[in-house]
Amino acid sequence: MKYIRIGGAMTATFALSLVTAPAVLAQTEAQKALAGAEIRFLQPSMPQFAALGKFIPEFEEKYGIKVIVDEVPFDQYRQKSLVEMQQGTGTYDFYAVDVMWLAEYAAAGFLDPLMPYVKNPDLTEEGYDIDDFLPRVISGTGVYNDTLYTIPLGAGPVGTTFRADVAEQAGFKLPERFSPEFNTQYMFDAAKKVNNPESGMIGFANIPGRWFWGVTYLPYLYAFQTPETVGNEYLDKDWKVTINNQNTIDSIDYFVSLKEFMPADSANWGIGEATAVYQQGGAFGVWNYQDFIKGFFEDPATQAAVAGKNVHLHTPSGPHGVIDPWFGAWSFGMSKDSKNKAATWTFIQWITSKEIQERATEFGAGPSRHSTYKSETLAKFQPWWLPVYDFMLKDTNPDERVRIPEWAEISDIMGEEGNRVWIGEIDSATAAANMETRMTAAMKKGGYYIPGRTDLPPQNWRDLTYYDRLPSQWK
Amino acid sequence: MATIDTTITSPDAPPVQRNGWVYAVIIAVCVVNFLPYLWVVMTGFMDGAAAASRAPQWIFTPTLDAFRYLIFEKGIMSNFMNSLIVALCSTFFSVTIGMFCAYALARYDFIGRDDVSFWVLTNRMMPPVAVLIPIFVIFQTLKLLDTLPGLILLYTAMQLPFVVWMLTGYFRDIPRRYEESAMVDGDTWFQAFRKVTLPLMMPSITATAIFVMILSWNEFAFATFLTSTNAKTMPPAIMAYSIGADIEWNVLGAAVVLITAPLILFVLVMQRQLISGLSQGVVKK
Numbered sequence: 001m002k003y004i005r006i007g008g009a010m011t012a013t014f015a016l017s018l019v020t021a022p023a024v025l026a027q028t029e030a031q032k033a034l035a036g037a038e039i040r041f042l043q044p045s046m047p048q049f050a051a052l053g054k055f056i057p058e059f060e061e062k063y064g065i066k067v068i069v070d071e072v073p074f075d076q077y078r079q080k081s082l083v084e085m086q087q088g089t090g091t092y093d094f095y096a097v098d099v100m101w102l103a104e105y106a107a108a109g110f111l112d113p114l115m116p117y118v119k120n121p122d123l124t125e126e127g128y129d130i131d132d133f134l135p136r137v138i139s140g141t142g143v144y145n146d147t148l149y150t151i152p153l154g155a156g157p158v159g160t161t162f163r164a165d166v167a168e169q170a171g172f173k174l175p176e177r178f179s180p181e182f183n184t185q186y187m188f189d190a191a192k193k194v195n196n197p198e199s200g201m202i203g204f205a206n207i208p209g210r211w212f213w214g215v216t217y218l219p220y221l222y223a224f225q226t227p228e229t230v231g232n233e234y235l236d237k238d239w240k241v242t243i244n245n246q247n248t249i250d251s252i253d254y255f256v257s258l259k260e261f262m263p264a265d266s267a268n269w270g271i272g273e274a275t276a277v278y279q280q281g282g283a284f285g286v287w288n289y290q291d292f293i294k295g296f297f298e299d300p301a302t303q304a305a306v307a308g309k310n311v312h313l314h315t316p317s318g319p320h321g322v323i324d325p326w327f328g329a330w331s332f333g334m335s336k337d338s339k340n341k342a343a344t345w346t347f348i349q350w351i352t353s354k355e356i357q358e359r360a361t362e363f364g365a366g367p368s369r370h371s372t373y374k375s376e377t378l379a380k381f382q383p384w385w386l387p388v389y390d391f392m393l394k395d396t397n398p399d400e401r402v403r404i405p406e407w408a409e410i411s412d413i414m415g416e417e418g419n420r421v422w423i424g425e426i427d428s429a430t431a432a433a434n435m436e437t438r439m440t441a442a443m444k445k446g447g448y449y450i451p452g453r454t455d456l457p458p459q460n461w462r463d464l465t466y467y468d469r470l471p472s473q474w475k
Numbered sequence: 476m477a478t479i480d481t482t483i484t485s486p487d488a489p490p491v492q493r494n495g496w497v498y499a500v501i502i503a504v505c506v507v508n509f510l511p512y513l514w515v516v517m518t519g520f521m522d523g524a525a526a527a528s529r530a531p532q533w534i535f536t537p538t539l540d541a542f543r544y545l546i547f548e549k550g551i552m553s554n555f556m557n558s559l560i561v562a563l564c565s566t567f568f569s570v571t572i573g574m575f576c577a578y579a580l581a582r583y584d585f586i587g588r589d590d591v592s593f594w595v596l597t598n599r600m601m602p603p604v605a606v607l608i609p610i611f612v613i614f615q616t617l618k619l620l621d622t623l624p625g626l627i628l629l630y631t632a633m634q635l636p637f638v639v640w641m642l643t644g645y646f647r648d649i650p651r652r653y654e655e656s657a658m659v660d661g662d663t664w665f666q667a668f669r670k671v672t673l674p675l676m677m678p679s680i681t682a683t684a685i686f687v688m689i690l691s692w693n694e695f696a697f698a699t700f701l702t703s704t705n706a707k708t709m710p711p712a713i714m715a716y717s718i719g720a721d722i723e724w725n726v727l728g729a730a731v732v733l734i735t736a737p738l739i740l741f742v743l744v745m746q747r748q749l750i751s752g753l754s755q756g757v758v759k760k
Contacts, residue, residue: 280529302523
C-alpha cells in the first residue's frame with residue numbers, strides 16, 4: 001500500500017513537472033543567477049507602457065529580478081532622459097526610446113548594441129525568434145548604422161478615427177481602412193455633413209497647436225504629393241530643401257480648412273484637447289496614433305460615449321491618390337551606463353517575447369511581431385490592427401520624418417509657420433516660402449551644403465529595401 | 476419678558492454700513508474662486524466616464540476608484556511623504572537661517588550691506604531652468620541625486636532669498652529700542668532677540684513660513700529632473716500618473732485633492748497668524 005502511495009505521488013509529481021516544464025526550462029542557468037538583481041526603467045506616461053506594466057509582477061516572480069519603473073510626463077520625458085544619458089548617471093538601466101530619437105541617442109553612444117544579447121543563448125530564451133519581428137518595424141525602430149540598438153513595442157501609423165454611429169444617422173457609411181474612397185475630399189464632405197456645433201457635434205477635431213504639426217499636419221503634406229514628387233517632400237537628392245511648392249501650399253490650405261469645424265479658441269489644441277472633445281462625444285472625427293486606439297477610444301470604462309462606435313481609418317489619401325506612409329514606434333533601449341545589463345536584457349527579451357506581446361494586446365499594447373499580428377488575441381481585443389499588417393510590411397516609411405539631427409528644428413519650423421496660417425497671420429504660400437528659407441538655414445548649419453562633403457547620410461527613404469533586411473542580419 | 480439690549484455704542488463711532496451689494500460682491504468673488512476647486516474635487520470622486528463626459532455631471536455616484544488607483548496601484552503616499560518631509564525640513568531650515576540673516580541685515584550696519592540685500596533679491600530673478608544642468612551636475616558629483624537631503628538642501632537654498640527679503644522688512648519695523656531696553660536690563664543680544672523681538676516677529680515668521688512651505692510643496696521642475704523613484708515628490712508624480720498623451724480627469728481630480736488638502740489644512744490652522752503677519756507694518760505708527 002505504501003509503495004502504491006509513493007508511486008502515485010511520483011506519478012503526480014512527474015505529471016506536474018510536465019505541466020510546468022515549459023516555464024522552468026525557458027529559464028537559462030545564467031538567467032537564474034540573476035535573481036535578486038534590480039533594474040530601473042524610465043518611461044513616459046502612455047497607454048502602451050501601462051499595458052506592458054501589468055506583466056512586470058509576473059516577470060519578477062519568474063526571474064526574481066526586481067523592475068522599478070519611473071514614469072515621467074511625456075512633455076518632460078525627452079529632456080529628462082537626455083540629461084540622464086548625457087551625464088551618464090546610470091540611474092536607469094533602460095529607456096523608452098521614440099523612433100525619432102534613435103539616431104541621436106545611438107550616434108552619441110548612449111545605447112548599447114543589442115544583437116550580441118539577442119545571439120547569446122545564455123540570456124535569450126530559445127523561442128525568442130528575432131526574425132518574428134516585422135523587418136521594417138524592427139529596422140525602422142531600432143537600427144542605426146546597420147546596428148540594432150532597440151527592440152520595438154508596438155509600431156504603427158497615425159490615422160483618423162470617426163464615429164460610425166454618427167455617420168449612420170447622417171445617412172452614410174464610412175469606408176474601410178485603406179479604401180481609396182476615403183480621400184481628403186471625402187473626409188471634408190463627411191465632416192461638413194455632420195458638423196453641427198449648436199447641438200454639440202463638430203465635424204473634425206483637428207490638432208493645430210504649433211508643437212504638433214510634425215505629427216498631425218505631416219500626413220497631409222505626404223498625401224498631397226503626386227506620384228512623381230514622392231520622396232522629395234522636403235528634400236531632394238542633394239539635400240536641398242524642396243518644401244516651397246504647390247503641393248505644400250495645397251496641403252496647408254486643406255489642413256487649415258478643417259478650422260471651419262472647430263471652435264474659435266482652438267488654435268493651440270494639442271492631442272489632449274482634441275482627444276478629450278472626441279472622447280466626450282463632441283466630435284465626429286479626430287487624429288489617432290495606432291498604438292493609442294485602445295487606450296484613447298475603445299475603453300468602455302473611461303470612454304463610454306464613444307467606445308465600440310468607432311471606425312479607425314488611415315489619414316485620407318490626397319487628390320493624386322497618395323497615402324501617407326507614416327511610421328511611429330516606441331522601443332526599449334539599454335543604457336550604456338547600466339550596471340545590470342544581463343538582467344536588463346533578460347527583461348527586454350521577456351517583455352518583447354511572442355507570448356507576452358500577444359497577451360499584452362488584451363490591455364492595449366500594440367504588435368510588432370508576425371505572430372502577434374496573426375494571433376487570435378489581437379483579433380479579439382484590437383481588431384483594428386489587422387488591416388495595418390500589410391501596410392507595416394510593405395508601405396510604411398521609417399524615414400517619413402527624416403531621421404537626421406535637424407528634424408526637431410524642421411518640425412518646429414513647420415509648426416510655427418503653419419500655425420501662423422491657422423491664426424490668419426500669413427497665407428499658406430508665405431508659410432511654404434518661410435519654411436523653405438528657415439529649413440535651408442537649419443540644413444546649412446548642419447553642414448549639408450559644405451562643398452565636397454562625402455559623409456552625408458544615405459537617403460534610405462528612396463529605397464526602402466534597406467529596411468526590409470531580416471532582423472537577424474543586423475549587427 | 477423683553478430682552479434688554481446692553482450694547483453700548485460710542486457716540487463718535489462711525490455708523491455701521493449694511494450694504495447688501497458688499498455681500499453680493501463677496502459671495503460672487505467666493506463662488507468664482509471656489510467653484511473650479513469644488514469641481515476638481517468632485518471630479519476626483521467620479522469614475523472615468525463621468526469625469527470625461529461633456530455635460531457637467533453634478534449628480535453622480537461617488538467612487539474612490541481614482542484614489543484607489545493613485546494610492547494602491549501607483550503608491551502615491553510615498554511621494555506624499557517625500558513631499559511632506561522635504562517641504563517641512565526646507566521650510567524649517569530656510570526660515571531659521573533666513574531669520575538670522577534678515578536680522579543682521581536689518582539691525583547691523585556693515586560694508587556691502589546693500590549689495591548683499593540686492594544680491595539676495597537677484598537670486599529670485601534667476602529662472603530655475605537656467606541653472607538646472609549645473610545643479611544636476613553638482614548633485615551627481617555629491618551623490619545627492621534622488622535623495623531627500625539633496626532636495627531639502629536645494630529648496631532651502633532656493634527659498635532663503637525670499638525669507639531674507641520678507642523678514643528684513645519686518646525686522647526693520649520693530650523699533651530697536653525694545654531690544655536696547657532688554658539689554659539695559661542685563662540680557663545679552665541673543666536673549667533680547669529671543670525674548671523680545673522673536674515673539675513680536677512670530678506672525679511675520681509664520682506668514683513667511685507658510686509661503687515657503689507652499690513654494691516647496693509645489694516645486695515641479697527640479698523635482699522632476701533631480702529625483703527618480705526614491706525621492707520623487709507629489710508634483711512630478713501627479714503629472715506622470717494623470718497626464719499622459721491624454722488626461723485622466725478623475726485621477727487628476729483625486730491627485731489635486733491629495734496635494735492641496737495638507738496645504739489647505741495648514742493654512743486654515745495658521746490663518747490667524749498669516750493675516751496678522753501679512754498686515755504687520757501696514758498701520759503707520
